[in-house]
Every structure is written in structure tokens, then in C-alpha cells.
Amino acid sequence: MKKQYDITNQEIGEWLFETSVTPIDENTVNQTEDALILFAAAHSVAPPAALRHAILDKIKDLNAQRANHQQLDVNQLPLLNEESKWLEWSEAVAGIEPPADFEDIHMHTLESNEQRDLFVIWVKEFVPEEVHHDLLESFMILEGSCVCYITDKTGETRTVRLGEGDFITMQLEETHDIHVTSEKPAKAILQWYKLAA
DSSP states (O other): OOOTTOOOHHHHHHHHHTOOOSOOOHHHHHHHHHHHHHHHHHHOOOOOHHHHHHHHHHHHHHHHHHHTOOOOOTTSOOOOOTTOOHHHHHHHTTTOOOOTTOOSEEEEEEEESSSEEEEEEEESSEEEEEOOSSEEEEEEEEESOEEEEEEOTTSOEEEEEEOTTOEEEEOTTOEEEEEEOSSSOEEEEEEEEESOO
16 A cells, blocks of 8 residues: 555656656655655664763764864975864865775875884775884874774784774784775775884
8 A cells, every 4th residue: 555655666767766747746845755754663763872971972083183283394294193183184185086996005205214104095996915114103094984903913803994083003013994885985094103124
């Protein structure tokens, strides 16, 4: 039995592609709005309380970044660390883009010296497993999201999910691989801080 607020796939297709020769009247629009509201109410799920707090904390952090905003000089970039501000780094590298036809990973060098190598990196799918013996690898996600699978030198494993603005440092001897979870490539600031020359 078709209810008044049921919409068929054919009707949706006609509206999307404007193949219908019949003009849509105000009553049809109102029925559609009512159907969508009923559908949303019937299928809504309350988010976990922790998610609400995480979202509010992220908004609070972004507002604080805007209030204390400094413009970074791309020729004298500071060390990337847990205090680094997503907004400042995003603006500093805003004009840097990867080639349109890059494979899975593209790295654009921002700085390379005895202390560190610093890059803007784009990853479409994943970074294969790697381990570093003489440097600390840190990165901040500017766009997209990923999941990091990390195993320390004792064999202890952990999974870390990162989204825009999130920062992580891989410790010495930690084996890690990274898988992009967003539809678009993940874009990050990547820093290799050299511990031994």
C-alpha cells in the first residue's frame, strides 16, 4: 500500500533529471518535505555523548585558532608539533597543489636540512608499512582522514583515526602503515625530525 508520503525511485529520477513534463506544484513540494521529515524522525539515531563533546571541542579549538591567528612564512616554518595550528598550516600551503595525474602518493618539499625534512603530502589510498630508526615522523592532517596501524618495538599495537586538524608523532622503532578513509586524498604536513646525522 502506497502511503501519501512515499516517493518512488522513478519520481526521484524525474525530479533530479527534470524529465517530468508536469510542473511540480506547491502541494507536491510540501508532501515531499513532510515525507523527508517523517523519514528523518523515524530513522534518527542519537549520537554518543562523547561525539557531541568531541565536536564542541573541535569548534572551540577552531575559534581559539582564529582568535590567536598568526600567518606562517613558508620560508621560515616552525617545527610541527602538538601545539601546531591547523588553520595556520592550511593557509601557509594553500596554493600548493599536487599534479593532477599523481599515482598514490605525492610529496612536495617545503624544507630539507640537517634538522628535518618537511613536506606537504597527498595520499590517495595508503602509505605502506615502514619503520624509522633515526628520525621522528610527525604529521598533521589538513584535508581528508586516515587510520594509522601502529606497532611499537615490544609488539604492542594500536589503531589511531585522524581527521582534519589531528596531529600524531610516530616514535622510534614504531612500525606503521596508513590507510586513507576519506573519499578525497588525505593532505597533510609531514615532518621527519632527524635525531642522528
